[in-house]
Amino acid sequence: MQLTVNSLPDFQSETYKDAYSRINAIVIEGEQEAYDNYIQLAAMLPQQKDELIKLSKMENRHMKGFQACGKNLAVTPDMEFAKDFFGRLHSNFQAAAAADKIVTCLLIQSLIIECFAIAAYNIYIPVADDFARKITEGVVKDEYMHLNFGEEWLKANFDESKAELEEANRQNLPIVWKMLNEVERMLRFSPWKRKPLWKIL
Numbered sequence: 001m002q003l004t005v006n007s008l009p010d011f012q013s014e015t016y017k018d019a020y021s022r023i024n025a026i027v028i029e030g031e032q033e034a035y036d037n038y039i040q041l042a043a044m045l046p047q048q049k050d051e052l053i054k055l056s057k058m059e060n061r062h063m064k065g066f067q068a069c070g071k072n073l074a075v076t077p078d079m080e081f082a083k084d085f086f087g088r089l090h091s092n093f094q095a096a097a098a099a100d101k102i103v104t105c106l107l108i109q110s111l112i113i114e115c116f117a118i119a120a121y122n123i124y125i126p127v128a129d130d131f132a133r134k135i136t137e138g139v140v141k142d143e144y145m146h147l148n149f150g151e152e153w154l155k156a157n158f159d160e161s162k163a164e165l166e167e168a169n170r171q172n173l174p175i176v177w178k179m180l181n182e183v184e185r186m187l188r189f190s191p192w193k194r195k196p197l198w199k200i201l
């Protein structure tokens, strides 16, 4: 979707840097979660271990790219804020992994977190500084490439996954909905003067 952006923010202003410290932290933490989750998934799905380890390495590269974006603007990401932001999805994934609930883990990482990331990156790209835009465009290409890992697995195992999938959806969709609304609020009251998120999605 093509977005019209009237004016870009002043990337050096203190207001921008303050807002960016939270946005940057969210994308770093999201990639860190993805990295950790794919490593745990590799242990749960030994047959697909190599592919999952490859994905974890890709997510780790994404995280480093976003850390470079913060450094480039001399912004310190507010990691405490971001850890709290992902807290509930993080605990639900950990609880599911401890109970060997592979369907719930795949739903949280491969569908919810991946789609959240793609939505957030696409919204951010038109208002990013040059350096961050190039990095984020590269990351989005990678995310589209591997998005269907969980989709394919769940499709192939649908009958036996259905009940757990419904329960996991009930638990986790309201959480990610809240996260999206929070990002929307952050963008609306930030130096990015733009349409509310719900008008774009």
Ligand SMILES: [Fe+2]
Pocket (backbone or CB within 6 Å): 031, 034, 058, 059, 062, 117, 139, 143
């Ligand atoms: Fe990623």
Ligand SMILES: [Fe+2]
Pocket (backbone or CB within 6 Å): 034, 059, 114, 143, 146
């Ligand atoms: Fe990803």
